[in-house]
Amino acid sequence: MSVPRIRLHANRLRDKAREVGDESNDAIAQRAGVAGSTLSRLLTGRTTPSTDTLVALSDAYGITVDDLLQRPEHEQVTTVPAQIERVPA
Numbered sequence: 001m002s003v004p005r006i007r008l009h010a011n012r013l014r015d016k017a018r019e020v021g022d023e024s025n026d027a028i029a030q031r032a033g034v035a036g037s038t039l040s041r042l043l044t045g046r047t048t049p050s051t052d053t054l055v056a057l058s059d060a061y062g063i064t065v066d067d068l069l070q071r072p073e074h075e076q077v078t079t080v081p082a083q084i085e086r087v088p089a
Contacts, residue, residue, distance in 0.1 A: 008042040008049045008057075009070040016061040032060040 017028045029039040034053055041047040049057075054065045 005048050007045050007070045008054075009068055010043045010045075012063065012067055013043075013057060013061065016063050020061070028057075028060075032056045 013028070017023070017031075020031075022028050022031055025039055025043065026036055029036040032039075032053075033056055038047070038053065042049050042053065049068070054068055057063070057068055058065045
C-alpha cells in the first residue's frame with residue numbers, strides 16, 4: 001500500500017497568480033523566488049512541496065499555506081469541538 005502524498009493545490013495557486021497578472025510558470029517562480037523546474041514538478045504533482053517553498057508561494061501571493069495544500073482525497077479532516085459540554089454527575 002502506498003502512502004498518499006500531500007500535493008500543491010495547483011489550481012488555487014494559478015488562480016491567485018492570475019489575479020496579480022502572473023500568467024506563466026516563469027512569472028510565478030520568479031515572484032516566489034523558487035526554481036522554475038521545482039515549480040513545474042509541483043504543479044504537475046511529481047513532487048511534494050517543501051515547507052520553504054510553501055512559505056515562499058504563500059508570501060508571494062497572500063494565500064495561506066493550508067489553502068496551497070491539496071490533501072489526499074480519502075483523508076478526512078476531523079474537527080475537535082471548541083468546547084466540550086459537561087454532563088452533571
